[in-house]
Amino acid sequence: MKNHTIQHAVIASILSVTASSWAQTSVGLGRADYRDNCASCHGASAKGDGPLRSFLVKQPSDLTTISQRNGGKFPQELMWEVIDGRWSGDGGPHGSREMPVWGSEFKARAMTQPGDSSRTAEWSSRNRIVSLLKYLETIQQP
């Protein structure tokens, strides 16, 4: 439990640093990234009805009801943790996951860009996740 609290504090600080020092995040980028990387499982409308659904053991979550299921507030830090995935790991609080570990995935993709160092790739990965969070927040059902 204690570890979990510390982990949340770390994620909160990453989130605020990332969001304030990099203006390169936006709902539009998140929407495009969602369509390219997430819609296959979660569906174009994010209701959890993407074409890959039938190949998965766990059903992809309905991403429009995240706030509804969390007391009416979008849990930014928790969703960061779930999407990034490097914080939870296989045996982590979310059990064995079928969600790709996007923190590593986005970073690995950035590393293939010429001139991208591990550090800039890390930022690029974080920015993409912040943009995704911004987009997901806009599609929450009241």
Ligand code: HEC
């Ligand atoms: C290979 C299929 C697949 C892809 C691709 C995928 N997801 Fe998921 N996602 C899942 C599954 C299955 C779950 C259900 C929980 C689990 O597996 O632990 C989930 C859960 C989630 C959750 C937790 C929702 C909640 O209510 O707790 C979020 C947020 C999420 N995905 C976001 C994304 C985003 C953003 C992307 C794209 C960058 C993405 N997912 C791509 C399969 C996928």
